[in-house]
Amino acid sequence: MKEWFKNIENAPEGSAFPLARLLEELNFNDQGLIPVIAQDADSLAVLMFAWMNHDALLETLNTGRMCYWSRSRRSLWRKGESSGHTQKLHTLSTDCDGDVLLAKVSQRGAACHTHRRSCFYLKIGDEQVTISGAFIEE
Amino acid sequence: MKEWFKNIENAPEGSAFPLARLLEELNFNDQGLIPVIAQDADSLAVLMFAWMNHDALLETLNTGRMCYWSRSRRSLWRKGESSGHTQKLHTLSTDCDGDVLLAKVSQRGAACHTHRRSCFYLKIGDEQVTISGAFIEE
Numbered sequence: 001m002k003e004w005f006k007n008i009e010n011a012p013e014g015s016a017f018p019l020a021r022l023l024e025e026l027n028f029n030d031q032g033l034i035p036v037i038a039q040d041a042d043s044l045a046v047l048m049f050a051w052m053n054h055d056a057l058l059e060t061l062n063t064g065r066m067c068y069w070s071r072s073r074r075s076l077w078r079k080g081e082s083s084g085h086t087q088k089l090h091t092l093s094t095d096c097d098g099d100v101l102l103a104k105v106s107q108r109g110a111a112c113h114t115h116r117r118s119c120f121y122l123k124i125g126d127e128q129v130t131i132s133g134a135f136i137e138e
Numbered sequence: 139m140k141e142w143f144k145n146i147e148n149a150p151e152g153s154a155f156p157l158a159r160l161l162e163e164l165n166f167n168d169q170g171l172i173p174v175i176a177q178d179a180d181s182l183a184v185l186m187f188a189w190m191n192h193d194a195l196l197e198t199l200n201t202g203r204m205c206y207w208s209r210s211r212r213s214l215w216r217k218g219e220s221s222g223h224t225q226k227l228h229t230l231s232t233d234c235d236g237d238v239l240l241a242k243v244s245q246r247g248a249a250c251h252t253h254r255r256s257c258f259y260l261k262i263g264d265e266q267v268t269i270s271g272a273f274i275e276e
Contacts, residue, residue, distance in 0.1 A: 008269070009252045016266040037175055037184060044182035046175060049238040061262070093270070095257035096250055100187040102258045112234055114147045119233035120240045124199075128154040131146070132231070 001097045002027070009096060027099035028054065033069060034101055038111065040118075041090040041104040047111035048119045050077075052101065064089045066105055085109040110136050139235045140165065147234060165237040166192065171207060172239055176249065178256075179228040179242040185249035186257045188215075190239065202227045204243055223247040248274050 004025045008017060028034050033051040040047055050068040052060065056076055059067040066087035070077035080086030087105040094101050112119040114135070121133030142163045146155060166172050171189040178185055188206040190198065194214055197205040204225035208215035218224030225243040232239050250257040252273070259271030 011269050013269050013272050015269045016263075017268075019262065019265050019267055022260070022262065022267045035173060035187070037187065039184060046177060046184065046240050049173070049175065049233060092262040093258040094260045094262065094267075095187060096252055096254075096259070097257075098260070102184050114234055116234075120231040121234070122160070122232045122236070124157065124160065124230040124232065125154075127157050129157055129160045129232075130155075131149050131151050131153045134151050 005097050022094070022098070023054075023057075025098055026057075026094065027097065033071070034099065036068065036101045036103055038066065038087060038103050038105050038107075041106055045118050046120055047087075047105070047107055047117070057101075060089060060103075061092070066103060080108060083109070083113075085111065087111070143235050160232070160236070161192075161195075163236055164195075164232065165235065171209070172237065174206065174239045174241055176204065176225060176241050176243050176245075179244055183256050184258055185225075185243070185245055185255070195239075198227060198241075199230070204241060218246060221247070221251075223249065225249070 002025055026034060032053050036050050036052050038047045051071060053069040056067045056069045059076065066079045066089055068077040068079060086108045090104040090106060092101060092103050110117055116133035117136055118133060121131055123130045123132040140163055164172060170191050174188050174190050176185045177183070189209060191207040194205045194207045197214065204217045204227055206215040206217060224246045228242040228244060230239060230241050248255055254271035255274055256271060259269055261268045261270040
């Protein structure tokens, strides 16, 4: 755990630190990526899980639209650019050791490429896994 | 994306598949780990983000208590074993390509080692990052 995060962890609620410093301290992995959890700002459902590199994070902060890094295409992935299923950023947080981001978003249509609202539609039971998300129209 | 996930993605809600097959198909990374998002089953707040290996996943499914893999200690991490801040598993899901788990849990006390309810207490603003979680007693 980086010293910077350790140093601020006992600060009381409301304490503020320069964003520029956080951006230096965030823990991108050895591929230069940080995981991102996207959560519906209204329903609080977890919608999807993806990755950002430094450029994707800066673009997201600058535009207020979620931009990820596509590991398969090896390029910036402006969510909804082709599908129309954009995500508007509400609030962005990071965790106690700065190695993951949590984005609360307004999701237009389906977050999942299967046209389900959320990617987390495979519910694990005692002996079976069950499809637990419906297709949506928009 | 693995063929198995592709093959089931158009199945209607309620369709079920053998759990044993899912466990074979889940995408553990080259360190044998899969990311896990822990979400409060009541408030739906995202509490923490951690990793499981195959053994941690099986233990979690068998006991109904969250067991992670500690990358720093290189051992199974039975959440709350020393702090008492256990997590009881409610529902476990995976996403469309089986490379991340989402666990809805009953959290006892603080999920975060800083004694905050959630690890995601660093809120990123335009120019500042602000501490946005209070310490809790229990």
